[in-house]
Amino acid sequence: TQLLEQSPQFLSIQEGENLTVYCNSSSVFSSLQWYRQEPGEGPVLLVTVVTGGEVKKLKRLTFQFGDARKDSSLHITAAQPGDTGLYLCAGRDNYGQNFVFGPGTRLSVLP
């Protein structure tokens, strides 16, 4: 079973601060995805990373896939209250069949 761990579990910061959250595994994934989920709603896809070492930017969000495709990070610059939510990483195993989610990082950005 391929497992994903996320850290920190909870993060509360002030508006304007920067932050990084992490997604780690001992297994290799063919791809990793990052989602943001708000209470009572389904996860919304933010980005997919496929190539080891890949870096993708989405406005103030920067995503990186580890060289060995076992870990990923999400960096948010100048966080805003609208960034508040549960950030989930998810990986597809090398067979492309099963999709595994991490437990998530719950981010709270205070105005």
Add this chain to the structure above:
Amino acid sequence: DAGVTQSPTHLIKTRGQHVTLRCSPISGHKSVSWYQQVLGQGPQFIFQYYEKEERGRGNFPDRFSARQFPNYSSELNVNALLLGDSALYLCASSLSPSNEQFFGPGTRLTVL
């Protein structure tokens, strides 16, 4: 364009009852996956269907079953409900099993 839709949005059942949850994928998507998300945790994979065939199954008991219809919509059935089945049940659709998944808003099931 309509996204993934799920019904009902909320459901309250008692232990031992059964429940059927429904999902309509994005138009053109042929793959549907079901996930269980317990409060405070990430979603756990239950089933994936593609072209009406089961393509993947997570570590859930036989009380959980699903099917996909010719129009690619899907049902998740849970028999003999337990208190621990209380969760948000998410449906995700994709063009094919290896493509990006798009999630519906979920069905919140409460078992009393």
